Structures are given as C-alpha cells and as structure tokens.
Amino acid sequence: KHLLLPALIPVLMIVCGVEEWIWLLLLPLAVWATLQRGNYQRRILAEQLNKKWMQMALHTSAVTPLEQCEWLNKLCLEAWPNYINPKLSLQFASIVERRLKQRKPKLIEKIELLEFSLGSRPPLFGLDGTRWTTSGDQRIMHTSFDWDADGVNILIFAKLGKPLRGTAKIVVNSIHIKGDLLLMPILEGKAFVYSFVSTPEIRLGVAFGSGGSQSLPATELPGVSSWLV
Structure with missing residues (x-):
C-alpha cells in the first residue's frame, strides 16, 4: 500500500494539470459566449426599437414614401x-x-x-x-x-x-x-x-x-x- 501511493502522485499531478488546462480553455470560451449573448440581446432590442419607431412614423406621418406592390x-x-x-x-x-x-x-x-x-x-x-x-x-x-x-x-x-x-x-x-x-x-x-x-x-x-x-x-x-x- 505504501509503495502504491508514490506511484499515484504523478498521476494525480497530471490529472490536476489537465483539469487546470481545461479550465483555462473554458474560461475564454465562457467569456466569448457571454459577450455574444449580450450582443445578440442588444441587436434584438435595437430591432424592436426600430420596429416601434417605424410603426410610430407610419401612424404619424402625413404621407408615406412610394412602395412597390x-x-x-x-x-x-x-x-x-x-x-x-x-x-x-x-x-x-x-x-x-x-x-x-x-x-x-x-x-x-x-x-x-x-x-x-x-x-x-x-x-x-x-x-x-x-x-x-x-x-x-x-x-x-x-x-x-x-x-x-x-x-x-x-x-x-x-x-x-x-x-x-x-x-x-x-x-x-x-x-x-x-x-x-x-x-x-x-x-x-x-x-x-x-x-x-x-x-x-x-x-x-x-x-x-x-x-x-x-x-x-x-x-x-x-x-x-x-x-x-
């Protein structure tokens, strides 16, 4: 049993190192995903505001531009x-x-x-x-x-x-x-x-x-x- 413990120490170190590298890789990915989600939400909000503005302009404008049919x-x-x-x-x-x-x-x-x-x-x-x-x-x-x-x-x-x-x-x-x-x-x-x-x-x-x-x-x-x- 005492001989097995020293042999496991390198394995544990390797596992810990791999886990640390995984976290180092996942952290930028998580940051990128968070930024993309924020950009997507801002784009959706901008589209909604543009639609509301167009609807308001349509209802308040005396004459609309010519449209094709x-x-x-x-x-x-x-x-x-x-x-x-x-x-x-x-x-x-x-x-x-x-x-x-x-x-x-x-x-x-x-x-x-x-x-x-x-x-x-x-x-x-x-x-x-x-x-x-x-x-x-x-x-x-x-x-x-x-x-x-x-x-x-x-x-x-x-x-x-x-x-x-x-x-x-x-x-x-x-x-x-x-x-x-x-x-x-x-x-x-x-x-x-x-x-x-x-x-x-x-x-x-x-x-x-x-x-x-x-x-x-x-x-x-x-x-x-x-x-x-």
Missing part, C-alpha cells in the same frame, strides 16, 4: 382562379342583374343575365407605386388600378317587345379599366371602402348575337362608369 399582384395572381374570381363574379353578377332590370328600356320586354365570369387575368395594383396619406384620423391608400381582362364571359339575354319583337344576346368578352384608386380601411380594419379619384378609363369588348366583336367605350353603355365611382 409586386407581392400583392403575385398574391392576386395565385388566388384569382379558385378564390377571388368566383367570389367577385358571384357578387358582381347579382349587382349587374339587379341594375339591368332597374334600367331596362321600354323596348325590352325581358332581360336576363345568363353567365358571368371575369376571366383568367386579375387586375394589377400600384404599377407606379403605392402610398398612404392621412386625413384627420383616417388612413387612405393611393394606388393605381390597371385591368385588362380577357377570357371574360358575361352573357346577357334580352327579349324585345313591340314593335321590334325577337330576342338578342349580348356577350361581354373583355374588360379594360384603368384609373387611380383610393382605399380606406373602416370598422377597425375589418373592411374597406374604395373609390376612384376620377371616372376611370373603361372599355368593354362586346359581341352582339352571333356576330363579331367590337370594343365600345363605357360611356356608350349607360351607367357602367357610375358603378365604379
């Missing part, structure tokens, strides 16, 4: 075929049918909306940029609206009364609308109202019966422009 147009393009188009077509079909019957000329005995589809191409927003302004406590978004819709299928059937008699079909197969649009959130952001700054430029591609197609300005089709303004 590629993301919104891309979203509309993806959601248009299976979501936006069916819902808008159903809603607009109800509006158009009601107004057609309200403004039916005396020469037309009966008028019906048989089909209504807005085509495969969604409108484009903010091609020249979008900005927000403040009017009192109300935020208003200013953006452009460009819509060249092809593949449109709006079929209207009309039965003519005396003295003309007979039937007629009117097909709207393309829509062009261009103007400057105002959007205003209401009801705490749950909905919004819109209006064009002025009467937009509108053209409709119209085919009568089985004949060809021709493009007519909206002013030649009673009430079309007033539906949008």
